[in-house]
Amino acid sequence: MFCDEALDAIEAIAAGELRPDGRIGDHLTSCPDCAAALEDARALERMLLARPTPRTPPQFTARTMARIRRARWRSEQFLDVGFNLAIGLVVVAIVGGVWMLLHRSGLTSVSNDAVDLFTSEAVALARRAAPSLPLYAGALALLASALGVWWWAERGTAQ
Amino acid sequence: MEPVNERELVERCRRGDEGAFQELVERYKDLVFALIARTVQDRSRAEDLSQDVFLRVHRGLPYFRGEARLSTWIYRIVANVCLQDHARPKGGRHTVSLDEEAGPGQATISATDRRFGDLELRDRLEKAIARLPAHYRLVIAAHYLQGVQYEDLAEALQLPLGTVKTQLFRAKQQLRRLLETELK
Numbered sequence: 001m002f003c004d005e006a007l008d009a010i011e012a013i014a015a016g017e018l019r020p021d022g023r024i025g026d027h028l029t030s031c032p033d034c035a036a037a038l039e040d041a042r043a044l045e046r047m048l049l050a051r052p053t054p055r056t057p058p059q060f061t062a063r064t065m066a067r068i069r070r071a072r073w074r075s076e077q078f079l080d081v082g083f084n085l086a087i088g089l090v091v092v093a094i095v096g097g098v099w100m101l102l103h104r105s106g107l108t109s110v111s112n113d114a115v116d117l118f119t120s121e122a123v124a125l126a127r128r129a130a131p132s133l134p135l136y137a138g139a140l141a142l143l144a145s146a147l148g149v150w151w152w153a154e155r156g157t158a159q
Numbered sequence: 160m161e162p163v164n165e166r167e168l169v170e171r172c173r174r175g176d177e178g179a180f181q182e183l184v185e186r187y188k189d190l191v192f193a194l195i196a197r198t199v200q201d202r203s204r205a206e207d208l209s210q211d212v213f214l215r216v217h218r219g220l221p222y223f224r225g226e227a228r229l230s231t232w233i234y235r236i237v238a239n240v241c242l243q244d245h246a247r248p249k250g251g252r253h254t255v256s257l258d259e260e261a262g263p264g265q266a267t268i269s270a271t272d273r274r275f276g277d278l279e280l281r282d283r284l285e286k287a288i289a290r291l292p293a294h295y296r297l298v299i300a301a302h303y304l305q306g307v308q309y310e311d312l313a314e315a316l317q318l319p320l321g322t323v324k325t326q327l328f329r330a331k332q333q334l335r336r337l338l339e340t341e342l343k
C-alpha cells in the first residue's frame with residue numbers, strides 16, 4: 001500500500017464513510033505522515049460541521065416579495081407598450097393599405113373632394129363651439145387630473 | 160415537507176396566489192440563503208442572489224412540470240445562480256463578510272471551535288474555502304447544511320451520486336492542503 005492510495009481514502013475515512021480496516025488500516029498505523037493527514041482530515045471534518053449557518057436577514061421575505069411585484073409590474077408595462085405598439089403598427093398598415101387602394105383605383109380625387117367637404121364642416125363646427133371653449137378645457141383638465149390620480153394609485157399598488 | 164402539500168402550494172402559486180408564493184419563500188428562504196451565503200461568503204451579495212433565486216422560481220413556476228421535487232428544482236436554480244455569479248467580474252464589489260453581520264446567535268462560538276482555539280482557525284477555514292473553485296464551494300456548502308442530502312445535490316447538479324461524492328472528497332482534500340501549506 002502506497003501513501004498515495006491511502007491519502008485518496010482519507011477524506012472518506014474522516015467522514016465515516018469508509019472503515020479504516022485491512023490494508024489501509026495497516027498502512028495508517030505504520031505510516032506517521034498518513035496518520036497525521038487523517039487527523040487533519042478529521043479536524044477539518046469537525047470544523048466544517050461546526051461552521052455556523054448564516055442567518056437569513058430580517059425582512060427578507062418582504063423585500064423578496066416587493067422585488068417580485070416590481071419585476072411583474074415592469075413586465076406588464078413592457079407587455080402593454082408592446083401591445084400598444086403592435087396596435088399602432090396595425091392601424092398604420094390598414095390606413096396605408098386603404099390609401100394605396102384608393103390611389104390605385106383613381107378614387108383619390110373623389111376622396112379629396114370628401115376631405116374638402118369635411119374640412120369646411122369642421123371649421124363651421126369649431127366656430128360654433130368657440131364660445132364654450134373654456135368649459136371644454138375645464139372638463140378636459142378634470143379628466144386629465146382624474147387619469148393622473150388613477151395612474152399614480154396604480155403605480156403605487158404595483159410597487 | 161409533504162409532497163401533496165408541495166403540489167398544492169405549487170398549484171396555488173401557478174394560479175397567481177401571492178400568499179402561496181410568500182409561503183414558498185418562507186419555507187425555503189433559510190436553506191437558500193444559507194447555501195448561497197456559504198458559497199459566495201458575502202452577506203449582502205447572498206441576499207441579492209437569494210432574491211434572484213426566488214425571482215427565477217416565480218418566473219419558472221408556470222413551466223415547472225413537477226417531475227422533480229420542488230426543493231431539487233430550487234437547489235438547481237441556486238447552483239446555477241452561484242456558478243453564474245462566480246463567472247461574473249468582481250471589480251468594485253463591496254463585500255461584507257459573514258462574520259461582520261452575523262447575528263447574536265452566530266456570535267456564540269461552538270465547543271468544537273473553542274477546542275481548536277480558534278476564531279483564527281475558523282477565519283483560515285473561510286479563507287481556504289474562498290480559494291476553492293465555485294463548484295467545490297457549492298458542494299461543501301450544501302453537504303454541511305442540514306437538510307441537503309447527497310441525492311438532492313446530485314439531482315440538482317445533474318450529476319451521478321458517485322461524482323458528487325468524489326467532488327466533495329476532492330474539495331476537502333484541496334481544503335486540507337490549503338490549510339496545511341499556504342494558509343498556515
